[in-house]
Amino acid sequence: MDTNQPAPKAISIAILAMGGEGGGVLADWLIDMAERAGSHVQATSVPGVAQRTGATIYYVEIFPGAADPGRAPVLALMPVPGNVDIVIASELMEAGRAVQRGLVTPSRTTLIASTNRVYSMTERTAMADGRVDSDKLIEGARTAAKSLLAADYARIAEESGSVISAALFGALAASNRLPFARSDFEEAIRRGGVGVEASLRAFTRAHEAASGAPADGPAAEPAAKHPRLPRKQREAIERMPEAARATVIAGCARLLDYQDAIYTKLYLRRLARFDPTNVTLLSEVARYLALWMAYEDIARVADLKIRRSRFARVAEEVRVQEGQVLRIREFLHPRPQEIADALPARLAPWLLRSWLLKRLTAKGRIVETTSIGGFLLLYLAASLRRIRRRSLRFAIEQERIEAWLAEIMEAAPKQPALALAIAECQQLVKGYGDTHVRGIANYEAVMSALPRLKGKPDSAERLSNLRQAALADDSGGKLRAATAELAP
């Protein structure tokens, strides 16, 4: 506009949410508040099938009524990128989507973004860690917007016993971009009439968070407890380089929990073979060795399921309240192989042929751990820990571990990067049942490529690529393609 007096124009607000997340409630409050104040307001959305958990956008325009009450302004039905005053995103990736769509501009847009994550299908279905980088999303949002009011509004809502729309409404009030007083916002919530008290709690806390009150960061992780180890082992840990010590302590704690102090001794002896000056390698070997030595078997699963601490964790997770009774049922489907694995090596072949065992394991079982019978069954299974050393599985795993360590040791002096890459291949071996069978097969396929890689300059990178190919799809197609490419 070329006049000095700015022409009246609509305030444009885009709300990005996911279907069923209350974006509509937020729009309704806005409409109600603006209409009460005598403003012209128009809101629209394109819900359709996006209501079914998809990304959806609500668009609201408010034209302050005082400008010219007699005339109706022409309000737009969709945002024009670069010309949006306020963008509200109910989740961090949706904030990124608003930036991607050009709705957020440094000259104009206040971006209110909840930093919580609702993971996308791609992130959730990855075979390892497929999550995107939240820090990059926040940084991009900060760069793209005129001002960014970011906080975990979802958590604020949850802790207030309300829904995210109430928290976002509080942040909107705090942004001071609308010509309404805080009391107007609160009145709109009251008129809505649903869960008013909780909504106002969330509104107030979000208002504070958005106004710059320091948000409480994530709770500090409790320091790893020092396991009760024999003196000699404690001394051995003290001799480890400091940068690797935390991982070694965590490893010892895991193995003591898993088996006993004799097993931690074996762990520390195995680690002692490595050059303490290569701290990176030592740390990673300490990590993966502990995970491998604490391989999952029936005894381990049962042991973890019956603990008092686990009962308490479940009660908290499913929000059991005073006066309620909690029952926990496990979905177990051990296969004959897994049962045979847990028993003494000489019993196993006989057992595997047993018709009875096949019958017993043909179908999955649901066991109630909170019942006496179910608990004792698992208690019995957990006690197989005592004979674990004599089991068939134990022998097989120790053999695999030694072979793996030998490969790392061999590569370490000449090709430390390759040694690290070999150590990381343990990541492939995980899970139970079919998942474990597939994991071992992938591990062996990747390791079988090792002889062809040794001595080559980019061997570490190529081995990592193979590992990643194995994690890229669970049909094994990408790994087959990658190994075929490697063939001389």
Added chain:
Amino acid sequence: MAERSFKKEAEKLRLGDGAEFHGEGILAVTKALLQSGVAYVAGYQGAPISHLMDVLTDSAEVLQDLGVHFEHSASEATAAATLAASVNYPLRGAVTFKSTVGTNVASDALANLASSGVNGGALIIVGEDYGEGSSIMQERSHAFAMKSQIWLMDPRPNLPSIVKAVEVGFELSEASQTPVMLELRIRACHVHGRFTAKDNVRPGFTLKQAMENPVRDTNRIVLPPASYLHEKEKIETRWPAAVEFIKQRGLNEFFAEDAADIGIVLQGGMYNTVARGLELLGLADAYGESRIPLYVMNVTYPLVDEEFRRFCAGKRAVLMVEEGQPDFLEQALHAILRKADIQTKVHGKDVLPKAGEYTGDAVLRGLRRFLDQVAPSLLPSTLPAGAAEPGQPKEPAVAAAEAQVHSRPPSFCTGCPERPIFTAMKLVERELGPHHVSCDIGCHLFSILPPFNIGASTMGYGLGWAGAAALNAKDSSKRTISVMGDGGFWHNGLASGVGNAVFNQTDNVLVIVDNNYTAATGGQDLMSSKAENPLRKTQNSIENAVRGVGVNWVKSITHTYSVGQMRDVLKEALTTKVKGPKVVIAQSECMLNKQRRVKPLLRQAVKDGKRVVRERFGVDHDTCTGDHSCIRLSGCPSLSVKTNPDPLRKDPVATVLDSCVGCGLCGEVSHAAVLCPSFYRAEIISNPSFGDRFVAGLRRWIIGFFQNRIDRRLGVSA
């Protein structure tokens, strides 16, 4: 009943003269119908017009008071054929559906209706599902209007204009004896605005009067020689009558007609977007006062040639803003000017996108390009954001953030009973290899997306099995699988799919997804709904219907969450030696609707002190190894990942969010696919009985004894 209650909105339908109506565009249409003395309304639900159907469903009393008949039609063809009541009688009638898919289905009846011509006003309200948020093929309803000579209204997207279009639409229909189509885009249907209401009007002529005084006129029936007569009549009588009416009543609008020697011609529905573009360019104010002449076509078919000539005369150039393709209007404008030998230059899809939605930025850029070419001096010295050609490099931090953004398509809801059907199909695929899968329309079509990636084609509503008709080779070692929802089944699938398969002796498999509602359109009741519906007859069995048309191999699964059972039945259907069509009916209630139904009841029961058991699932993070197989076989929104609390592990673990409704699929999957022992089901008993508490106490005591022993081993002080 529908997934949302419209009882509150139904009250708004009673508003009288001078009262202000606040609400959604599509509800304003409903009120306008009642203000116009409509005698009957019918339709088939679907976004974006579902709310019109839903609010009328919840307004039975209002309709009864006015003597208006309302039907949930079996299909859009049924709805369109319903308008036959207006052929012989002076009855005003309206039907509604989603377009262009609904119009496709309705087109047989629409063509017959248009040929016959109408006596009472006949209005077809189509929700144009085009552009962002659309779930269908991208086409225009415009072609249907042209081919059958049905008049097409595309009003400015504000409530007073929409309401006026309904009222005047009936008059136009009666004045020209032609059905009128009212086209509303998605955003216009959902736009919240206001208008001043009028009293509702009882129909002047009633359905009862029509039934008791039947009228017959062979000239109104589509059969030679009348059909030849109809074509002539359309061109010689009805068309000119319509053009005259549109002109006289000023249905199309001119703004700032002589303000400049250039101008813009636009569809009414495009008005707000164009006005905003002009405002951003400094060529209009916030009230739409434009410095560029505008010709707003609230009726986009038929065209009023005279108005075009009047607008273009004396103008160097005009811009035609016409959303969608082909560019029917632009071509027509060229022809009109050519015939009149007017030399105005016509721009349109040379500066605007040739295909796709005319979004705010697309129109803004189009306007800027048009002005660049014909009147650059009108453009402001600094262009508003979005008006310039894109191409500036982005800030690195912004580009990095954008790279983190995944698409988020819709998917099955938490606890959806359809998900386990596709989990089972995945498991069958592992054993028997892939099969050709023909999909249908409905929530089940989400199977084509991750994590299931199942399905090869979709040919339309109810056409799932028809879509696999050709793949019926007698020597094939594999069968095909087709999917059809209960909605599609009753819409036409029973005849077009099942009947066709029986008649043509197929050997293939159909899975009917029976979730008690037309779930994808908003959870409306249908023939086989389990619920008692006071207005409709529900509870008609799909299995009986399938057997009735001659399928002998039919298996019903009444609990789709039993993945193992589902898998076994599918396997049997794919491998049995029995020849002939095979139908698996997979029944479980739509979870979205079930939760809406059950949740308030449970909440009340807890409040009343009754014993209530809530179930939900969970994952033990210390036994989860972070492979996420469970998620790949489910995709449930409540089954997500979280940072691994284990300091040694890096991969995130699976976790069950609090939104879990305890459908049971997680446990079934871990059993059927032999996955992992990390899942547990928690049963939380509110208001436990004395027995519950006694047993719990006893258990705690005994289990506590053993847990103390474990704690001692672990060195935890109990």
